Amino acid sequence: MLVAAIVSLTVLGTVLGLLLGLAARYLRVEGNPIIAEIEQMLPGSQCGQCGYPGCTGAAQALADGSAPVNLCPPGGVALVQALADKLGVEADLSGMEDQGPQVAEVKEEICIGCTRCFKVCPTDAIMGAAQQIHVVFREACTACSKCVDVCPTEALSLQAVPVTLQSWYWNKPKLEAA
């Protein structure tokens, strides 16, 4: 009976999966392939700072040219340039000084443990509990600054990524003459 249960549910799942796979093939919607490519380039944290509902919406707007290439604050200058190359448009870099990659940081002495910041974090990069000091995981933070906006005590701020033993690397070799 145990075997019957395992086999029957496995077969059921496989058959349904096959049917859905076939349906996906026959009912596929031809989308603009560039949208998927642009979406791959965006940070993918769905932070919504560009004003579009998530990165897919932003990628669609970028593909039909209804949005400027510098719409993504977390992406920084590197993303603006990459998007400009991809779409073949001039990148408007004025007013965008590159501060380098940034991450959010909690000032521990003024954090009151209100839990507001980690509720809005799109990448779950903040950990904490009520009345406990919160902490930011630098690996997961995309510097979307949503937490900075909701913090009632201004304990959160964006800082340049600190150099640690894990993130330090040799400078790339440069030509003397240049």
Next chain:
Amino acid sequence: MSEIFLLLLGTALVNNVVLVKFLGLCPFMGVSRKMDGALGMGMATTFVLTFATAASWMLEHWLLQPLGIQYLRILAFILTIAATVQFTEMAIRKFSPGLYQVLGIYLPLITTNCAVLGVALLNVQEKNGFLHSLLYGFGSALGFTLVMLLFTGLRVRLSLAQVPAAFAGAPIGFVVAGLLSLAFMGFAGLSGH
């Protein structure tokens, strides 16, 4: 013939899934802001509910009962329902992109619409035959669509009415849903049982 009619009437009005059995309240509150969204949701749910009822009847009588593994009923039913919903989503996306935009997040949520699983389980509980089950599912779905449309009409008017600030939005929606439910209790005397 009259039996079929009575069954449809009974499931759609007398034992309405939303207002009498209180199943499927999530899309009832969630997608009742615009008429075309509500109609689309009703139609998508009608398809899923009818199809899932038929599929779960076959599953129950041809797979679970012969093998004596009825304890896996909920798992097997949910699997079928999820697959049906996935298929519906693909079909709607292909044939009606406008509707796909309107339904948005609520389309995958039909999987967790408890009316779908609830009706499938009620069919098993009441030991209905295949045609009976199909009609039960279809009637319930008709009732769901009807109530969605009624409620959406009310909410569209409500959004223009002057509601006290404390009640604006969802609270007055719940009050209206309660009143509508009371009205549907009036159908209780319509059929014999």
